[in-house]
Amino acid sequence: VTHGATSGYGYGVLGDYKTLNTYYYNGWYYLYDVTKPMNGVIETRDANNGTTQGGYSVDSNNAFTSSGQAADVDAHKYAGIVYDYYYNTHNRNSFDNAGSTIISTVHYSTNYNNAFWNGNQMVYGDGDGTTFIALSGALDVVAHELTHAVTERTAGLIYQDQSGALNESMSDVFGYFVEPNDYLMGEDVYTPGISGDALRSISDPTAYGQPDHMNDYYYTSSDNGGVHTNSGIPNKAAYNTIVSIGKTKAEKIYYRALTVYLTSSSDFSDARAALLSSTADLYGYGTEYTAVENAWDAVGVY
Numbered sequence: 001v002t003h004g005a006t007s008g009y010g011y012g013v014l015g016d017y018k019t020l021n022t023y024y025y026n027g028w029y030y031l032y033d034v035t036k037p038m039n040g041v042i043e044t045r046d047a048n049n050g051t052t053q054g055g056y057s058v059d060s061n062n063a064f065t066s067s068g069q070a071a072d073v074d075a076h077k078y079a080g081i082v083y084d085y086y087y088n089t090h091n092r093n094s095f096d097n098a099g100s101t102i103i104s105t106v107h108y109s110t111n112y113n114n115a116f117w118n119g120n121q122m123v124y125g126d127g128d129g130t131t132f133i134a135l136s137g138a139l140d141v142v143a144h145e146l147t148h149a150v151t152e153r154t155a156g157l158i159y160q161d162q163s164g165a166l167n168e169s170m171s172d173v174f175g176y177f178v179e180p181n182d183y184l185m186g187e188d189v190y191t192p193g194i195s196g197d198a199l200r201s202i203s204d205p206t207a208y209g210q211p212d213h214m215n216d217y218y219y220t221s222s223d224n225g226g227v228h229t230n231s232g233i234p235n236k237a238a239y240n241t242i243v244s245i246g247k248t249k250a251e252k253i254y255y256r257a258l259t260v261y262l263t264s265s266s267d268f269s270d271a272r273a274a275l276l277s278s279t280a281d282l283y284g285y286g287t288e289y290t291a292v293e294n295a296w297d298a299v300g301v302y
């Protein structure tokens with residue numbers, strides 16, 4: 001056979017061994033995953049510290065074990081995990097629900113302390129080694145970024161003020177749903193020299209300078225109206241909901257709100273209403289409905 005799907009392996013950003021869905025063609029192994037249902041494809045590229053999309057991440061022997069390949073390994077593996085989460089839990093085939101290829105680029109720029117969805121693909125910096133290490137090394141970060149793509153193709157929440165904070169919150173909340181072992185965001189790649197901290201917390205947003213109540217909404221012109229700050233308010237409401245009705249019901253309610261009820265201009269009050277409508281659709285007007293009301297009452301959103 002001259003080309004086809006292969007199974008490789010490598011070490012991630014934290015030095016952890018993992019198997020990889022790769023593709024062999026003409027003497028090279030590619031980080032190109034063709035194993036997903038409905039012909040969904042996941043491909044990983046390397047910008048080599050430039051700011052282009054970069055070429056495919058390739059290896060000569062299907063062992064992605066060099067230090068420079070660690071960010072590629074995790075971007076590829078975690079994109080596959082997030083694909084699987086949306087397909088298996090919500091029957092969604094890729095970010096557009098039409099099986100579009102999920103593209104990631106790693107080693108973007110130099111000392112770049114961030115990751116983003118650019119409208120077409122995910123992009124990850126390496127961090128400066130103090131504030132962040134390579135950002136694809138955190139599954140919740142990968143889920144955060146891919147959820148921006150889902151949001152863009154569904155509710156389309158405008159990235160400004162309250163709709164923008166909701167956009168950010170959806171990414172953090174689905175970051176939790178994909179990686180539910182803690183209520184922290186980005187902890188695996190944040191401040192390698194400090195243990196126990198994170199970029200954000202949905203259980204206690206105030207731990208990292210975010211408000212957890214409307215009384216403390218941060219009015220600012222920076223950061224698109226403080227979208228990474230004010231997301232603390234809907235994040236806390238989501239945490240309240242998860243604790244009261246459990247992850248399994250909460251993720252169904254959030255996915256239905258995102259895909260059926262929320263629109264581009266939805267504000268926090270609209271989000272409360274969307275989540276209540278979703279809860280009623282799925283579980284009626286009983287304990288789950290009351291729990292969602294209480295969750296949003298507690299953050300001062302009516």
Ligand SMILES: Cc1cc(C(=O)NCC(F)(F)F)no1
Binds near residue numbers: 115
């Ligand atoms: C301030 C600020 C926070 C973020 C942020 O959340 N980035 C996404 C992440 F996944 F890289 F964390 N960007 O600017």
Ligand SMILES: [Ca+2]
Binds near residue numbers: 185
């Ligand atoms: Ca986490």
Ligand SMILES: [Zn+2]
Binds near residue numbers: 144148168171
């Ligand atoms: Zn974001």
